[in-house]
Amino acid sequence: xxxxxxxxxxxxxxxxxxxxxxxxxxxxxxxxxxxxxxxxxxxxxxxxxxxxxxxxxxxxxxxxxxxxxxxxxxxxxxxxxxxxxxxxxxxxxxxxxxxxxxxxxxxxxxxxxxxxxxxxxxxxxxxxxxxxxxxxxxxxxxxxxxxxxxxxxxxxxxxxxxxxxxxxxxxxxxxxxxxxxxxxxxxxxxxxxxxxxxxxxxxxxxxxxxxxxxxxxxxxxxxxxxxxxxxxxxxxxxxxxxxxxxxxxxxxxxxxxxxxxxxxxxxxxxxxxxxxxxxxxxxxxxxxxxxxxxxxxxxxxxxxxxxxxxxxxxxxxxxxxxxxxxxxxxxxxxxxxxxxxxxxxxxxxxxxxxxxxxxxxxxxxxxxxxxxxxxxxxxxxxxxxxxxxxxxxxxxxxxxxxxxxxxxxxxxxxxxxxxxxxxxxxxxxxxxxxxxxxxxxxxxxxx
Amino acid sequence: xxxxxxxxxxxxxxxxxxxxxxxxxxxxxxxxxxxxxxxxxxxxxxxxxxxxxxxxxxxxxxxxxxxxxxxxxxxxxxxxxxxxxxxxxxxxxxxxxxxxxxxxxxxxxxxxxxxxxxxxxxxxxxxxxxxxxxxxxxxxxxxxxxxxxxxxxxxxxxxxxxxxxxxxxxxxxxxxxxxxxxxxxxxxxxxxxxxxxxxxxxxxxxxxxxxxxxxxxxxxxxxxxxxxxxxxxxxxxxxxxxxxxxxxxxxxxxxxxxxxxxxxxxxxxxxxxxxxxxxxxxxxxxxxxxxxxxxxxxxxxxxxxxxxxxxxxxxxxxxxxxxxxxxxxxxxxxxxxxxxxxxxxxxxxxxx
Numbered sequence: 001x002x003x004x005x006x007x008x009x010x011x012x013x014x015x016x017x018x019x020x021x022x023x024x025x026x027x028x029x030x031x032x033x034x035x036x037x038x039x040x041x042x043x044x045x046x047x048x049x050x051x052x053x054x055x056x057x058x059x060x061x062x063x064x065x066x067x068x069x070x071x072x073x074x075x076x077x078x079x080x081x082x083x084x085x086x087x088x089x090x091x092x093x094x095x096x097x098x099x100x101x102x103x104x105x106x107x108x109x110x111x112x113x114x115x116x117x118x119x120x121x122x123x124x125x126x127x128x129x130x131x132x133x134x135x136x137x138x139x140x141x142x143x144x145x146x147x148x149x150x151x152x153x154x155x156x157x158x159x160x161x162x163x164x165x166x167x168x169x170x171x172x173x174x175x176x177x178x179x180x181x182x183x184x185x186x187x188x189x190x191x192x193x194x195x196x197x198x199x200x201x202x203x204x205x206x207x208x209x210x211x212x213x214x215x216x217x218x219x220x221x222x223x224x225x226x227x228x229x230x231x232x233x234x235x236x237x238x239x240x241x242x243x244x245x246x247x248x249x250x251x252x253x254x255x256x257x258x259x260x261x262x263x264x265x266x267x268x269x270x271x272x273x274x275x276x277x278x279x280x281x282x283x284x285x286x287x288x289x290x291x292x293x294x295x296x297x298x299x300x301x302x303x304x305x306x307x308x309x310x311x312x313x314x315x316x317x318x319x320x321x322x323x324x325x326x327x328x329x330x331x332x333x334x335x336x337x338x339x340x341x342x343x344x345x346x347x348x349x350x351x352x353x354x355x356x357x358x359x360x361x362x363x364x365x366x367x368x369x370x371x372x373x374x375x376x377x378x379x380x381x382x383x384x385x386x387x388x389x390x391x392x393x394x395x396x397x398x399x400x401x402x403x404x405x406x407x408x409x410x411x412x413x414x415x416x417x418x419x420x421x422x423x424x425x426x427x428x429x430x431x432x433x434x435x436x437x438x439x440x441x442x443x444x445x446x447x
Numbered sequence: 448x449x450x451x452x453x454x455x456x457x458x459x460x461x462x463x464x465x466x467x468x469x470x471x472x473x474x475x476x477x478x479x480x481x482x483x484x485x486x487x488x489x490x491x492x493x494x495x496x497x498x499x500x501x502x503x504x505x506x507x508x509x510x511x512x513x514x515x516x517x518x519x520x521x522x523x524x525x526x527x528x529x530x531x532x533x534x535x536x537x538x539x540x541x542x543x544x545x546x547x548x549x550x551x552x553x554x555x556x557x558x559x560x561x562x563x564x565x566x567x568x569x570x571x572x573x574x575x576x577x578x579x580x581x582x583x584x585x586x587x588x589x590x591x592x593x594x595x596x597x598x599x600x601x602x603x604x605x606x607x608x609x610x611x612x613x614x615x616x617x618x619x620x621x622x623x624x625x626x627x628x629x630x631x632x633x634x635x636x637x638x639x640x641x642x643x644x645x646x647x648x649x650x651x652x653x654x655x656x657x658x659x660x661x662x663x664x665x666x667x668x669x670x671x672x673x674x675x676x677x678x679x680x681x682x683x684x685x686x687x688x689x690x691x692x693x694x695x696x697x698x699x700x701x702x703x704x705x706x707x708x709x710x711x712x713x714x715x716x717x718x719x720x721x722x723x724x725x726x727x728x729x730x731x732x733x734x735x736x737x738x739x740x741x742x743x744x745x746x747x748x749x750x751x752x753x754x755x756x757x758x759x760x761x762x763x764x765x766x767x768x769x770x771x772x773x774x775x776x777x778x779x780x781x782x783x784x785x786x787x788x789x790x791x792x793x794x795x796x797x798x799x
Contacts (some may be wrong), residue, residue, distance in 0.1 A: 023573060031792040037638075049614060052795065074477065081670065087691055089694070090692065092689055092691055092692060092693060092699070093692060094690070094692055096684075096685075096690065096774055098684065099683065099684060099685070100683075103536060103537050103741065104537060104733075105731065106537070107588075113690070115691060116691065131722075132585075133588065133591065135583040145496055146487055146491065146492070148487065148492050148495075148496055153487075154486065154487035154491075154492050155484045155485065155486060155487060156485055156486075156487045156491065157484045161482075161483045161484055162483075164480075164482075164483055165480060165483060170770075175617045186674040187674045187675050187676055188676075189676075189677055189684060189685065190680075190681075190684050190687060191497045191687060191690065193690065195683060212484075215480060215483070215484060216484075223647075223648045223650070224648070225648060226635065229495075229497060229498065233585065233588075233591040234584070234585045235497075235584040235585060235591070235592075235593075236460035237498060237580075237584070238622045240650060241644060241645050241646025241648050243645075243647050243648065244645050244646050258586070265517060275645060276645055286495065287495050287496070289496065289498065291500070293500060293501070293502065294501075294648070295498060295500050295501075296500060296501040296573075296574045296576055296577050296580075297498070297577065297581070298577055298580070298585075301571075301573060301574065301577050301637065302568060302571050302572050302577060303570065305560060305571065305637070307566070307643075309555070309559075309561075310559065311555070311558035311559035311636065312558075312636060312637065312638045313552065313558070313571060313573075313633075313636055313637045314637075314638055314639070314640075314641045314643070315573070315637045315638070315639055316639050316643075316644050316649070317641060317643040317644070318645055319642070319644070319645050320645055321655065322642070328695075328696060328697070329696065329697055332684075332687040332690070332698050332699055332700055332702075333691060333697040333698065333700065334689070334697055334698050334699070335696065335697050336696060336697060336698070341696055342696075350645070351645075356497065356661070358661060358663065362670070363667070363670030364666055364667050364670065365665060365666055365667055365668075365670065366663070366664055366666070367661075367662070367663045367664075367666070368663075370566070394673075396670060400659075400661065402661055407655055407659075408658075408659040408660060408661045409659065410657045410659040411659065414657050414659055415657055418656045418657050419656070420561070421561075422561060426643065434672065434675070439697075440700055441697070441700075442675055442676070443675065443676065444675045445672070445673055445675075446670050446671060446672060446673060446676040447670075447671045447672075447673035
C-alpha cells in the first residue's frame with residue numbers, strides 16, 4: 001500500500017506509541033496535578049506521525065479540535081483582487097508543455113490539466129493552447145473582420161458592430177486533431193494531461209457566421225467552401241464546410257465562459273466550428289472568404305493529414321470522432337487507500353451527442369454503463385461517473401463512449417488495423433489506466 | 448441590401464413551405480441590421496486577400512530563379528530549415544525522401560514504407576499552391592509577410608530544385624507554375640474519401656472506417672500489457688506530485704528524484720529590460736537561457752565573450768555562422784537601444 005493515507009482519518013493507536021518510561025512519568029506528574037505538563041506532553045506527541053493518530057483516537061482530529069486562524073481572526077476585504085484568482089492551494093493545477101514535444105515555444109502546445117477539472121467547463125485560464133507563430137494581445141478597437149469572395153459586396157465589420165448583432169451562446173468542446181497523437185505507436189507520456197489535454201470546453205458567445213454571410217449577400221447555393229483566416233503572424237487559414245455554416249452552428253465568437261476570449265484563445269475574435277478539430281477554429285479571425293473549391297492550405301493538406309498504410313494521405317480530415325477518457329483516477333496519480341472511489345471522466349463526439357459511456361475495471365473484459373451527468377449537449381463534453389470499490393488488487397480502468405449516430409469508440413487494435421500507426425492525428429482509441437497494488441496509476445496499452 | 452433582404456424572405460418562405468413542423472419560422476428579414484458593417488474598398492480587399500488556391504487563383508504575377516532563391520534561403524530560411532531544407536531541429540524537414548520515379552507517378556513510394564523515417568514537406572504536399580501560399584503569408588517565421596512575390600517564387604524554386612523537381616537554371620513564375628505542378632512528387636497521393644469531413648461538399652457519403660461493437664460481458668480473453676513507460680522515463684515530465692491537486696481521492700506520484708538532472712527548463716526568467724527585449728524579438732525561440740536550442744545558450748555566449756559589448760552588438764545586427772554549429776543566425780532587425788541592452792547583458796554574464 002502506498003505511504004499516503006487519508007488526512008483526517010481516525011486510526012487506532014499503535015501499541016507502545018509512548019515508551020514505558022514516558023508513560024510512568026506522565027502518570028506520576030498527573031498524580032501531582034500538573035495539568036500543564038500533561039498538555040505539553042501530548043502536544044509533543046501530536047508533532048510525531050503515529051502519535052497524531054493516537055491523539056485522534058482519544059480526542060479527535062486536530063483540524064477539528066484546534067480552531068484555526070481563519071475561524072478566530074479577520075479575513076481579507078472585498079476586491080483585494082479585482083479579477084480573482086484560484087486559491088493558492090490550487091497552484092498545481094496548471095497548463096503545461098510536454099518536454100521535448102516542440103523545439104520552439106511559439107509553435108507549441110500547452111495541455112489542460114484534465115485530471116484536476118470537474119464538470120464540463122474548462123476554466124478559461126486553463127484552456128489548452130496551440131499557437132503556430134506565437135500569441136498576441138490585439139487591440140480590439142483596431143481589429144477588423146472582412147467578408148469577401150463569392151459575395152455581392154465585400155464587407156468590413158468592427159468589433160463594436162459585431163457585438164451589436166443578435167448573439168448566441170453555446171457550449172462546445174474543442175480538441176486539437178493531434179490530441180493523443182503521441183500514443184499512436186506506444187505509450188509515450190504519463191498523465192491524462194499529456195495524453196488527452198489538448199481538449200477543452202467552453203460556453204462561446206458570438207454571431208452565427210451565416211448571418212454575416214447573408215449580410216454580405218453571399219451566394220449560398222451549391223457546393224461552397226469558406227476560408228477562414230487569422231490576423232497573427234501565421235495568418236492561419238483553414239477551409240470550412242459550407243454545409244456546416246448553413247446549419248448556423250459556426251460562430252464568429254468574442255465571448256468565452258462569460259468573459260471576452262483570452263488572448264491565448266484568439267482575443268478579440270475567433271471562429272467556433274463545433275465538432276471539428278481545433279485548428280479550424282481560427283484565432284484572431286480577420287477574414288472570411290467564400291469560394292467554390294477547397295483552398296488547400298498548409299494545415300489541411302500537409303499537416304493534420306492522416307497517412308494510411310497504403311501510402312495515401314487523407315486530407316481535410318476534420319471531424320473529431322467519438323472519444324472518452326477517465327480522468328479520475330488517471331495516470332501519474334496514487335490512490336490514497338482502498339475503499340470507495342467515484343470513477344469519473346469525459347466523453348465527446350464531433351458528430352453529435354454522447355449517448356452512452358461504458359466503464360471497465362478489468363481491462364475491457366466486462367463493462368458497466370456509467371451515469372451521464374447533465375447537461376448532455378451536442379458536440380460538447382459530457383461528464384460521466386460510476387461507482388467503484390477498490391479492493392486493493394491491480395485493476396485496469398477503461399472508458400468507451402458511444403454517440404447518437406451509433407458510432408462506438410474503438411480500441412487500439414481496431415483503429416490500428418485500419419489506419420496503421422503513422423497517422424499522428426485523430427487518435428480516438430480507448431485509453432487504459434493500470435491501477436497497481438501500491439495505489440499508483442500508470443498509462444498502459446493492452447495487446 | 449433590398450434584393451438580398453427579399454432573397455432571405457423568399458428562402459424563409461420556402462423553408463416554411465417545405466417544413467410542416469417549423470411552426471415559428473421567423474419571416475422577418477435577417478439581413479436588416481441597419482448601421483452594421485460597411486462595404487470594403489478594393490484596396491482593403493487586396494491588402495488582405497492573399498490566399499492562393501490549388502487552381503492558382505489569387506497568385507500574383509512575378510518570377511524568381513533557383514539561384515536567387517538560394518541567396519534568400521541562406522539569409523532568411525536556413526537558420527530554421529537547414530541550408531538544404533533538410534533540418535529537423537526546429538521544424539520538420541522540407542526536402543528529402545522523393546525520387547525521380549515519384550515525379551513520374553505523382554505518388555511518393557516511400558510513404559508506403561513504415562520503416563522510412565519521417566515525412567518531409569515534399570513527400571506530403573500535393574499542390575504547389577500550398578507551398579507558395581504558406582511561404583508568402585507566414586515566412587520567415589519571425590518576420591512573416593516580409594517577402595515579396597518575386598522572393599517567394601525564388602525560394603519556392605530553390606526548394607523545388609533541392610527536391611530534383613526543377614533544374615538548377617530554372618526560373619519559377621506565375622506563367623509556368625502549372626507545368627511544375629504536374630511534376631509534384633505526391634500530387635496523386637491524397638484522398639478525401641473518408642468520413643471525417645463534416646459536410647457534403649466533397650460529394651461523398653462515406654461511413655466511418657472503424658465499426659466497433661459495445662460488448663458488455665466476457666469481451667476479451669486475459670488482458671496483457673504490451674506498452675508502458677520504461678522506469679527511466681518516470682520523471683521525464685517533471686515531478687507529477689506537483690502536477691496534481693493537493694486534495695481529493697489521490698495525489699500525484701512523486702517522481703522528483705528522476706527529474707533533478709533532466710528537469711525541463713521551462714521556467715520563465717525574471718522580467719528585466721534585456722529579457723523583455725529577448726522575448727519581444729523572439730530571440731528565445733532559438734536561444735535558451737542555459738541550454739542550447741537551435742542556437743547556443745545565452746549563458747554560453749556570455750562565457751565566450753565576456754565584456755565584448757561591441758563584438759556582440761555586431762553579431763546581433765549582422766548575424767553570424769559557423770561559430771556554434773552549422774545553422775546560421777540571420778541578421779536581427781532590432782532597435783539600436785534594444786540591441787545594445789542585449790549585448791551589454793550578454794557581456795555582463797547574462798544573469799537573471
